[in-house]
Amino acid sequence: MIEEEYIRLIFGLKMRQIRNEKDLSLFGLAKKTGLSKSYLNEIEKGKKYPKRDKILLLAEALDTNYDDLVSLKLDKNLAPIGEILQSKILKEIPLDIFGIRESDLIDIIADAPLKVNAFITTLFEIAKNYNLTRESFFLAALRSYQEAHDNYFEVYEQQVEQFAKAYSIDLNQKLEVNDLEEILIEEYGYTINNEELTQHRELDKLRSVFVPSSKTLLVSSESDTSQRMFIYAKEIAYNYLQITDRLYTFSWIQFERFDQVFNNFVASYFAGALLIPKKRLVQSLKSFFNQPHFQADAFEALVANFTDSPETFYQRLTNILPHDFNLKNLFFLRFRYKPERGAIQLTKELHITNSLDPHGNEHNEHYCRRWVSIRNLQVLPESELTQLSDAQISSYTHTENEYLVLSTATKDPFRSGYYRSIALGIMVSPLAVQTIKFLKSEHLVRRTVGITCESCSLQACEERVAPAYKIERDERYARTGQVVQSLFEKYK
Known part of the structure; x- marks a missing residue:
């Protein structure tokens, strides 16, 4: 059965569209029909559905016929809105976890249907271009809730x-x-x-x-x-x-x-x-952070004191560091790597930060080999180790932010022949330096890194595995813009 709410909203959208096409205000429609302006406003917002005699009045005043007005068929301008409403996607969007009511979205759609329609169409096009699925949409909503x-x-x-x-x-x-x-x-x-x-x-x-x-x-x-x-x-x-x-x-x-x-x-x-209980973890982290230098074996011992799964430990850090240490600018990344294929895939990410770097990409670009998590992935298969942990301070080419990045690579427990690495980035700030003593250590490796080779501006990079075509394209556009501007100046 088609929901009454959907029928009311479609009727209201069509009524508003026809009224606007006739250059008729709500006040004018009220005068022509004898119905109150507030009542007509509630109809257009999908809150009320008029009885048959009132629909006849509206059809006559709008110079349209009864059947067209009550039909659920929408023209091409409103069709995408009809599709999204009939698909019940609003019921699937987890609005409540963000403190939003479904009625709020209904009001927005009713207030500006054509603009909302254009926005929805744009989102659909983006989703198709990036092959976004219903599952990826739900997971993105969950990540936003966590963040x-x-x-x-x-x-x-x-x-x-x-x-x-x-x-x-x-x-x-x-x-x-x-x-x-x-x-x-x-x-x-x-x-x-x-x-x-x-x-x-x-x-x-x-x-x-x-x-x-x-x-x-x-x-x-x-x-x-x-x-x-x-x-x-x-x-x-x-x-x-x-x-x-x-x-x-x-x-x-x-x-x-x-x-x-x-x-x-x-x-x-x-x-x-x-x-990994909170109180015990907080005590252990305070002791570890008080060390003057980062030591990989001490870090692995810390993890092993709670679990044999580095990923579970790193995930738990994303809960505890923001709350108990006030280190709220974090990112969590998980990579998968199969040496025979050479491809490195980002399979999970979480950003509790004011920046989305580093981030996943949908274009199969090459992640920066200067990242400690990528380096660990490539070194581990050539060694006799079962896991490899390391740390470095990473500064990104396009931002002033620096991150302390902790990373552990292991064999992938779910896929034979694959390896995985976990990385946790903690933004370097005065509070972080005060909390984590080994941030001052001269032994801690510091490297300038990019996101992907294709978007990296570093000129001399021995680790580069692909040309920086995005940077080259932007520079070409900039030069074109400068020449065009010079022509404007010459012929103004």
């Missing part, structure tokens, strides 16, 4: 402490996988199967599947301890927080609604906070 809250959520931190108290878990000690498995089995009635997934070649990249009807958790036998810990912690979160609209697979996911994406984030946040 708007500095990626810290006190309510989930408190719920983890309440859970630990209720189940006699000592957050001052590193959890064991058996601790979480026992809770799932004894408290929530789970059956854990470690054999089924490995029997299906199509599921070789999956680490877990949950079957809700029998509370069976299928876990890949190839999952290492850190992966299993995170899977168990997420399942506990779903149960303890009583989340039912959820995802059932890890790490490959397919979702139908934004709520599932959001709830997956909530469960992941709870899991990270449970595996």
